[in-house]
Amino acid sequence: MDLHTVTEVISPAAPGQWRPGDAWMGGGTALFGEPHPHLTRLLDLAAAGWPALTVRDDHVEVAATCTIAELAEGLGRYPIVLQCCHAFLASFKIWNVATVGGNLCAALPAGPMISLSVALGGTCVLIGPDGSERRVPAAEFVTGEGTTVLRDGEFLRAIRLPLDALSAHTAYRRGSLFRHGRSAVLVIGRVEPDGAVSLTVTAATKKPHVVKDLDQLSDWVDDVHGSPAWRRHLTHLYAAQIRAELAA
Structure with missing residues (x-):
């Protein structure tokens, strides 16, 4: 457009x-x-020339300008990364242009880079108009449909993904009304160091949630891609499947 x-x-x-x-x-x-x-x-920002991926002692820093293709190539050995990349259901042209940061900042419920960043306990690095830096948990970055914590003049510089979370056991479920349709429900389970399972719910809700009790969710999305009742049902179904898979 x-x-x-x-x-x-x-x-x-x-x-x-x-x-x-x-x-x-x-x-x-x-x-x-x-x-x-x-x-x-x-x-x-793409012309700034930031490295797409930088490995640190305890995390991988994903530049906001890292494309989906670069993310899949650099971190594709982690199943959850590839699963979220393929949740775009986009052509190779989009993969080579769309960025991780752009997907987060668009703040669409179905944004799979939001799902990935939140499920892995990522941290968003924000730069203010005066060059100052602040860090926000990825789970708190998106505040609603199309809204984020970004202030006037701020931009997303990078997302830091912990290496231990990338290496953790995960399970993934995605649902849509159509075979190649937009995600209506996306649930990711991750085994925490203490053995507990965290569930990240996106696409079905207006903002991402990391929960243990699904009954606390109430902000179900209602649009042409699925009714709130159907999204809620599918979320509970996927959560049960994920818990069983990770328990096994």
Whole structure:
């Protein structure tokens, strides 16, 4: 979709350049997916040249500009990473353009990079317009459909995924009304160090949840991709299957 109100693209962009009417841009697939008549400039982060993946002592830092293809290639040895990458059901063209950070910032319930980051206990690194850094748990980054904790002028710099979580036993279930349709329910189970199983619920709810008791969930999504009652039923079914699989 053309953003006909945009008159300038700043590339590469850096902290301090943001002003009202600007939008930070990674791959642009989400940004160009719907109208944004309030935008006048795009600040290109992809041109910053950040390394897609950086391995640290206890975590992997995934740059916000890391594409889905780069994530699958670099961390594809971990089953849960590939499963979430394939949840896009997108062509290779999208895989080579869409970014991990863009998927989180779009804050769509069905965003699989949200599912992955939350299920693995990731941390989001945010950079303010003055260059200051703050860190937010991935589970708290998305606050609702299309909304995040990002403040004016802030951008998502990276997502840090703990190595022990990447290596943990996981189980994955995804449901849709159609074989190649948008995710309506996505549940990930992960075995914690103490043996307990954490359940991450996305797509079915307006924001991600890490829970042990599914009955506490109430913000079920209601749209053409599935009714709240159906999403709730499928979530409980998948949770039972995941618990049984991980127990075995």
